[in-house]
Amino acid sequence: MAYFVELDENNMVIASVVVADHVATTESAGITYLNKLYNNTSSWKQTYKDGTRKNYAGIGFIYDQTRDAFIGQRPYPSWLLNESTCKWNAPTPYPDDGKMYLWHEDNTSWVEK
Numbered sequence: 001m002a003y004f005v006e007l008d009e010n011n012m013v014i015a016s017v018v019v020a021d022h023v024a025t026t027e028s029a030g031i032t033y034l035n036k037l038y039n040n041t042s043s044w045k046q047t048y049k050d051g052t053r054k055n056y057a058g059i060g061f062i063y064d065q066t067r068d069a070f071i072g073q074r075p076y077p078s079w080l081l082n083e084s085t086c087k088w089n090a091p092t093p094y095p096d097d098g099k100m101y102l103w104h105e106d107n108t109s110w111v112e113k
Helices: 027-037
Strands: 002-007 013-019 043-047 062-064 069-071 080-082 087-089 101-104 109-112
Touching: 002 027, 013 027, 027 043
Parallel strands: none
Antiparallel strands: 002 013, 002 043, 062 069, 080 087, 101 109
16 A cells, blocks of 8 residues: 655645555556545655655654655754654653653753653
8 A cells, every 4th residue: 555645835744545556656646646536736745654755644744845754743842853864852862761751841851750
């Protein structure tokens, strides 16, 4: 199966659909099929579970044309985008002591749960 997402005018994912592989033999073929099916000219992009385009897109993700990647919403203002993975990372790594932590944005640190 091939997975496609519909983008709004800001390149935000607003819907997702699955198209049979024999129909979506290429991304272009899948987009043509979807535009005919929905009788529109929406902006569609194929998303992949294998890391192609960095992340499997979900509702609310943004498609970044420059990076050719789907990027999730930034969870906290202090978090930084990892350019290699296009995932958001805390400014300090999650503690590796087996305990559970929550991010505390006010002091930009992990707080034991």
